[in-house]
Amino acid sequence: MATIAANGTTLYYELRGSGPPVVLISGAPGDAGFWPELADLLADEFTVLSYDRRAHSRSPRPENWVTTSIDEHADDTAALLEALDLAPAVAWGHSGGGLVLTSLALRRPDVLRGAVFHEPAFFTVTPAGRAVVEGLQGTVADAMARGGPPLAMELFLRWADGDEVYESLDPAFRDRMLGDGEVLFGMEMELSLSYLPTPDQLGGLAVPSVVLAGADNRDPDAVLHGLYGAAQWTAVGLGAPLVETPGAHVPQITHPRELAALIRPILTRLAASAPVDA
Known part of the structure; x- marks a missing residue:
């Protein structure tokens, strides 16, 4: 199991292949x-670099670590890229x-050549997204009362990824995520819902970018239609193209071959971009 010290914590990571670097940033968990x-x-x-974010799964919780921020997780990513001598890279969030x-x-645009925003969780930018968040918060609160963080995490994953996907997951992977509920619901959920860049910030972002959204989530009746709206909002703010991916929220699990074929030329183009000064 490969781990490395970065930004005052220890991160588990996986490294594959050769060529231009691409870092994959998981959401929740x-x-x-x-x-x-x-x-x-x-x-x-x-x-291709992937990793367990701070205090998730195989990345241990730092001693006396009781609060976090989106910026702290971003600094972890930058430090990981630099520690592995992979900066500047294309990042896929x-x-x-x-x-x-x-x-x-x-x-930290200096550590990037390009950015792929894959249904970024800006739920509050659309009425549909805000309504979904209210329902989700009620579900999580009820599950926490009945079964604590593991049950809340199971219901969250079933909501985000679908029952069929949840049941298909490797049991070891699923068990790791069920153990991440304390960090997600105790430290990350509220700060994630409150994090939102301003239109000026998005419009001034100099890193070449592409936004992805699940084709199935375009349907107004889809559970995660709010994420499709968030992707549209992000693409408009960035002045970046919106590219539909097969399936719903996790095509990297449900349609990996189709997603790889779709994203490969996009990654190639972004990897050829010049890095931006910080």
Whole structure:
């Protein structure tokens, strides 16, 4: 198991392939287990880095660590890239990882060549997203009362990824994520819902960017239609293209081959971009 010291913590990471570097940032929970099949498919052309975010799964919780921020997670990503001598890289932030990527692109553009915002979890920018958050908060509160963080995490994953996806997950991966509930619901959820860049910040972001959104989530009746709206909002703010991916929120699990074929030329183009000064 590979770990490395970065930004005052220890991060578990996985490294595949060779070529231009691409770092994959998981959302909630921050486990690298969302990416192996897609990473393997891309490793013939890219150096693909994935990792467990601070205090998630195989990245241990730092001693006396009781609070965090999106900026702290972004600093972890920058430090990890620098520790592995992979900066500047293309960064792909999925869901809550899209928030981490936003902070990284705004504050440390020097470690990036490009950014892929994959249904970034800016739920509050649309009425549909705000309504979904209210329902989710009620579900999580009820689950915490009935079964604590593991049950809350299970229901969260079933909501975000779907029952069929949840049941298909590798049991070890699923068990790791069920153990991440204390950090997600106790420290990260509220700060994630409150993190939102201003239009001026998005408009001034100099890192070449692409936004991804699940084709199934375009349907107004989809559970995560609010994330499709968040992706549209992000693309408009960045002046970046919006590219539809197959399936819903986790095509890296449900449609890895189709996603790899779709994203490969995008990564190639972004990897050829010049880094931006901080």
